[in-house]
Amino acid sequence: MSTAKEKVASIDGAPDYWGQACRDLMKQDRIMKKIIPKYGSGFLVTRGDAFTTLARAIVGQQISVAAAQAVWDRVLVASKRKMNPKNILALSVEELRAAGLSGRKVEYIRDLADHFDSGRLHANQWKNMDDESVIQELSAIRGIGRWTAEMFLIFNLIRPNILPLDDVGLIKAISLNYFSGEPVSRHEAREVAANWAPWRTVATWYMWRSIDPIPVEY
Known part of the structure; x- marks a missing residue:
């Protein structure tokens, strides 16, 4: 009979x-010892290129x-099924609004496209940059805050030690698993997560699974 350790070692x-x-x-x-074997057959998967991941996060x-998927599908149709900076910049404000984007999100997605198209981002260097440097660069783009940047580090760059303390799902899972459902402060969440280093991304992924077994895709 295979052990939990063997199960997670061969994915x-x-x-x-x-x-x-x-x-x-x-x-x-002790909590991870219970949760990981329960969802041991799953793991973090990256999908899409950097621009697509960030554009989808803004949408x-x-x-x-469900609403986000519907809008995304219409944006894809408008961009002729080729999601890239040039195709987004080629669309008018009216065309993007017709796809279902708010005026603010139109500004955000066009600013994102402009950052990529103009070469102002060091996207080809992100793999070699530390976490905080990538977060700082991404946060300079309109509509991208720390949480979105952290989701990018987790789901696109697959960084192993990200702790998204602004994530509602993570805080809820820590509350349920470690504090019997009592409200949890950022400080308390950070203290729990200190035990997860240097694998806080992995622990976060399993915390998400504990409240929603179906992984989200980015």
Whole structure:
């Protein structure tokens, strides 16, 4: 009979650090020891290029998943099914509004496209930059705050040690799993997560799974 450690150590297609992270987390944290075997067959998956990931994050801000998908599909149609900076910049404000984007989001997605198109971003260097440097560069783009930048680090760059303290789902999961549902402050969440380093991304992913078994896609 295979053990939990063996189960998480042999996941094809997972980030190269995933098995080690799971083993360490189960050793270091009593809650992770329970949660990881339960969802051990899943792992973090990256989808899309940098521009697509960030554009989709902007489209999805403050609306439901279903609404975001509907708007995204219409933006894709408007851009002739080729989501790239030049195609977005070629669309008029009216065309983007007709796809369902608010006036503010039109400004945001065009600013994002302009940053990529003009070369102001060091996208080809992000893989070699530290987490905070990438967050700082992304946060200079209109409509992208720290949470969106952290989601990018998790879902696109697959960084292993990101702790998105502004994420409602993460705070809720920490509350339910570590504090019996009592409200949790950022300080308390950070203290819990200190035990997860250097694999806070992996622990966050399992915290999300504990309240929603179906992984979100970015």
